[in-house]
Amino acid sequence: MTLDPVSDAFVTVLAAELPPQTLRPVEARFLEEPRGRFRGDGGVLALPRTVEEVATILRACGRARVGVVPYGGGTGLVGGQVMPGTARPLVLSLERMNRVRAVHPLENVIVAEAGVILADLQSAAEAEDRLFPLSLGSEGSARIGGNLSTNAGGVNVLRYGNARDLCLGLEAVLPNGEIWNGLTRLRKDNTGYDLRNLLIGAEGTLGVITAAALKLFARPASVGTALMVVRDPSAALELLALARAEAGEGVSAFELIHRQGLEFVAEHLPDTRQPISPAPEWMVLVELGLSRGADNALETVFAAGLEAGLVSDGVIAQSDQQRAAFWRLREAIPEANKIVGSVASHDISLPLGALAGFIEEATGAVRALGPFRVNCFGHLGDGNLHFNVFPQDGHDRSEYDDLRHDVSRRVHDLVMALGGSFSAEHGVGRLKVEDLERYGDPAKLKAMRAIKQALDPQGIMNPGAVLAPG
Amino acid sequence: MTLDPVSDAFVTVLAAELPPQTLRPVEARFLEEPRGRFRGDGGVLALPRTVEEVATILRACGRARVGVVPYGGGTGLVGGQVMPGTARPLVLSLERMNRVRAVHPLENVIVAEAGVILADLQSAAEAEDRLFPLSLGSEGSARIGGNLSTNAGGVNVLRYGNARDLCLGLEAVLPNGEIWNGLTRLRKDNTGYDLRNLLIGAEGTLGVITAAALKLFARPASVGTALMVVRDPSAALELLALARAEAGEGVSAFELIHRQGLEFVAEHLPDTRQPISPAPEWMVLVELGLSRGADNALETVFAAGLEAGLVSDGVIAQSDQQRAAFWRLREAIPEANKIVGSVASHDISLPLGALAGFIEEATGAVRALGPFRVNCFGHLGDGNLHFNVFPQDGHDRSEYDDLRHDVSRRVHDLVMALGGSFSAEHGVGRLKVEDLERYGDPAKLKAMRAIKQALDPQGIMNPGAVLAPG
Incomplete structure (x- = not known):
């Protein structure tokens, strides 16, 4: 079933059912997404203030077979918020429903x-x-x-x-x-x-x-945050087990950081404080939130890690300011990545037992395809890594456009062979529709299509996202 | 679409696709359920050992339009495991897939x-x-x-x-x-x-x-378990807040117990130890699981509760044996209930803020209908109560068969008016299909029917459970 672009007649009829100013020409910011891979081509913007207005809008779109693209903050990284093509949709921004x-x-x-x-x-x-x-x-x-x-x-x-x-x-x-x-x-x-x-x-x-x-x-009364230099990702996982033995569910964050990320930050965001210098190959940011004694617990974890040969250096934040600086460093990594410009980014997850081996194997596989730099970092405790591939210094990602597909295929093939996921936290959006077709379980895909058809027989809701148009 | 009962021909054809002894005449135990409200009327029993055998069975049932009743341990309390009526189904027990x-x-x-x-x-x-x-x-x-x-x-x-x-x-x-x-x-x-x-x-x-x-x-290294006598359910909730302030996520269980339950246990399971005597009107069973010092934390919580006027007495288990005895008492309550025989049982949940008021109001509403005893107990921390209604001593529940519906209607009407649920943890099964029709959100019910139709267009899967046949 094909959809129709929004027409003047559609807008006129729908506008009459809504408060003034609810429908507007769509602004450019709603047609762009952070990674610049998808671009919308017009449509109309709706800014409802109530759930009833959203219902009115969806009913009208159903009657007119107009696509609806729900829009939150626009920060998604897989193009779920931008619908390319000429079947210009209604962009439904929830920004005025903000109570x-x-x-x-x-x-x-x-x-x-x-x-x-x-x-x-x-x-x-x-x-x-x-x-x-x-x-x-x-x-x-x-x-x-x-x-x-x-x-x-x-x-x-x-x-x-x-x-x-x-x-x-x-x-x-x-x-x-x-x-x-x-x-x-x-x-x-x-x-x-x-x-x-x-x-x-x-x-x-x-x-x-x-x-x-x-x-x-x-809110945990006692929060402790540390950076610890680890031998390798496998040692980081053992350190996580030590932290959990000490603090149980009190381990709030356990983030892996690679030297490549620290170097990108040093080059492109030079004002960012780097508490451990020179930049170690691997470190982790650990945060504990307990009812008391988080810093003591971190010291115990560090001592145990040192004794076990897992960690070699570390620093525990001594103030809220220092804690903020540690997190600022962690957050600067994706910002620096964006400035450098990746050839391909991968938001993958793996069973924890397969993680360390994957990093080694995938890095090798990617380097066999071209002279790439790899920045692998992320939510180690969840088995969720951002495995991002960059050109050599002095080169632009556009030089490797022809390799992007192969790079991602290699990485994802390996992830899937190890029982992992090609989208851990970012979703499918429009970027990974093909990946889902390729790697998804056939019975699940069929069930997904049946559910989509059952709830949205006209296919008006976010057309082209998650599932390829039938 | 109507279903057909299993026939000899169906069994013969399907048996040929499966290992010997996978299909059998259905035993009586698969046609009964704990509360005796539903009874199956024959059918055939399938005891597959592999997922492929389950697939073979479902395909055959789809071809022959035979209903399938999946069967686990048979302990469900809402009749989801027993299909009455003459459209005799295939009972699919998973008991041999037990690795x-x-x-x-x-x-x-x-x-x-x-x-x-x-x-x-x-x-x-x-x-x-x-x-x-x-x-x-x-x-x-x-x-x-x-x-x-x-x-x-x-x-x-x-x-x-x-x-x-x-x-x-x-x-x-x-x-x-x-x-x-x-x-x-x-x-x-x-x-x-x-x-x-x-x-x-x-x-x-x-x-x-x-x-x-x-x-x-x-496994938490330090587990502490206590019984504490509380003023009333509202005090119990305040005590829960104190426990969480002390132990955070370490509060593993927080169970409300009413005197009525203790009296049923004393009468019908007299060997059960009752650590606090005489039986208080309300008490809670609290369990903490921490990395260390759970008993100390319980003492702190008790002292704070005493000071705040929430608790008046209590006992902390001093051994694993004592801990087991506390839990044994908690578990004896539903067993004693079963021996007494309820007129109506309700597995309800409420927003925590509405809980104490509900208990008072619902008890009054039920007593206005007849000379009933109420045993209200359960998972207070989750807002989940079992609000069970019993006849007076010396009377049998069968005397009140004509009131059961009204009792449940009153209780559920009140629950729903307070933003609660008429099935917190037991499910809908066959017992609460009407309740779901009555109290369920219409848009959700419609979506559920559409999903059911999409995934099971012939309606072979557990017919009559959850949704009324269309």
């Missing part, structure tokens, strides 16, 4: 609309002395609806889980324009199919999330 | 077939010095496939989540007979719709779970 509807500190629940910026949600929790633990580089502009639609990950998944794990209930508009009021604050509710988790991670292809009830947590 | 396929202690993952008994799974984890935290009264006979299909809860949900939260990956056979190999050990995998969570909690209506990759945890 925190309620905070229930005693229940540890916050209810927020889809357009709330992640950092604002964190602040609203903090104002009640609670923690909303989802945390990622783009939290200053990402919106919670997008975080949920893509099941975002980030640096605290190790302890608190993905966006999926933080969600108790949803309000959403389904592709037929019906409102699902599933905004429960319950911890347990076994009344039928798990529509919540079906919408989470569906990247806007099965409906539009308009609000969510989310879990809050106690 | 632990692999344990990965360093990854904290165990891979088990659906037929593994929950207690055996706990033991397999313990043998590797790990914890598989799902724990519930029927763990000695419940099987993990059933636990996942019903998204079982139990006493450790507070800390570790429901069955859903413990599952990383699934192997399953879909209604069309295709095998989905989703048995990943990954912590992060954003590659398409969340089929795993769709099957979990679908109670066998969307396919058959044949194996799962499950999360393991470190």
